[in-house]
Amino acid sequence: MSVIGLAPTSTDAGTTDMLPVLGDAEFLALARIMQNDARIHLPPAKKSLVHSRLARRVRENKLDSFQAYVALIERDAGERRRMVTALTTNHTHFFRENHHFEHFRSTLLPRLRARPAGRPIRIWSAGCSSGEEVYSITMTLLGENAAEARWMQGRDVKLLATDISQPVVDAVNRACYSAQTVEPIPAPYQKAWLVPDDAGFRIADTARRLVTARVLNLFERWPMRQQYDAIFCRNVMIYFDDTAKAELEARLVDQLAPDGFLYIGHSERLIGAAAERMQACGQTIYKPRDTD
Numbered sequence: 001m002s003v004i005g006l007a008p009t010s011t012d013a014g015t016t017d018m019l020p021v022l023g024d025a026e027f028l029a030l031a032r033i034m035q036n037d038a039r040i041h042l043p044p045a046k047k048s049l050v051h052s053r054l055a056r057r058v059r060e061n062k063l064d065s066f067q068a069y070v071a072l073i074e075r076d077a078g079e080r081r082r083m084v085t086a087l088t089t090n091h092t093h094f095f096r097e098n099h100h101f102e103h104f105r106s107t108l109l110p111r112l113r114a115r116p117a118g119r120p121i122r123i124w125s126a127g128c129s130s131g132e133e134v135y136s137i138t139m140t141l142l143g144e145n146a147a148e149a150r151w152m153q154g155r156d157v158k159l160l161a162t163d164i165s166q167p168v169v170d171a172v173n174r175a176c177y178s179a180q181t182v183e184p185i186p187a188p189y190q191k192a193w194l195v196p197d198d199a200g201f202r203i204a205d206t207a208r209r210l211v212t213a214r215v216l217n218l219f220e221r222w223p224m225r226q227q228y229d230a231i232f233c234r235n236v237m238i239y240f241d242d243t244a245k246a247e248l249e250a251r252l253v254d255q256l257a258p259d260g261f262l263y264i265g266h267s268e269r270l271i272g273a274a275a276e277r278m279q280a281c282g283q284t285i286y287k288p289r290d291t292d
């Protein structure tokens with residue numbers, strides 16, 4: 001059987017299914033939209049990834065080709081957002097790049113604890129994925145048990161978690177994780193801040209209510225007016241080209257308190273104005289120049 005625009009593939013069930021073919025022109029059109037909407041750079045090497053992630057969107061929209069799909073996203077803003085979401089990579093885990101949490105615990109936490117109670121504490125996980133990062137920070141703030149967490153009572157402490165993808169923001173709000181997912185959490189934190197439930201564990205309310213999760217495209221206007229004591233923007237910038245990275249990093253530095261810390265991913269680095277304004281104080285950890 002020959003179907004225009006479709007290529008036969010084997011499904012897991014062993015039956016033959018028809019996947020739409022992704023031509024170069026459609027790939028370029030989709031890559032342009034990703035670049036425009038999320039600043040995510042899709043080189044030609046990502047064509048097969050784009051194909052496999054979007055074939056389902058083509059089918060769910062009951063279309064038989066990527067040409068028809070490109071035409072759809074050009075007129076349908078909702079589907080365009082779903083396309084961007086489908087092409088984001090959300091890999092994350094609890095206490096990923098643990099040296100950041102070690103630094104936070106040994107350097108920033110004592111300063112926050114010593115701060116006058118009236119001064120707010122603000123932390124931002126930018127590109128938070130499903131919440132493992134922001135809840136790792138929250139547990140580090142709270143400590144190993146309720147007694148250690150007592151210093152936070154009566155203080156104005158808020159953690160913001162943002163991501164371009166609605167499904168992962170929903171996951172932050174659910175705050176439910178499988179037994180396998182919570183494995184990297186150190187045992188004392190598990191004991192203190194996880195509550196068993198049907199599907200695995202959920203984050204205890206004491207920790208969860210400190211976190212606000214919102215959809216936010218990092219390249220659009222940021223509604224936050226306050227500066228942050230710590231910004232975690234890790235394994236997000238790897239998907240952007242240098243122009244976008246430099247722009248975003250400069251904005252992150254503007255949003256950081258003069259005595260705050262910026263944590264970025266292990267394969268990322270500061271470039272442009274951010275590199276001039278910040279100094280390294282640990283592995284992929286930065287603070288504004290000329291502060292203690």
Ligand SMILES: C[S@@+](CC[C@H](N)C(=O)[O-])C[C@H]1O[C@@H](n2cnc3c(N)ncnc32)[C@H](O)[C@@H]1O
Binds near residue numbers: 090164216233
């Ligand atoms: C690989 S995850 C990293 C999660 C976490 N920061 C960590 O290091 O484990 C990258 C996240 O960045 C988000 N992202 C990508 N482009 C974005 C953009 N333009 N604005 C906001 N979030 C974006 C993705 O949706 C994804 O959840």
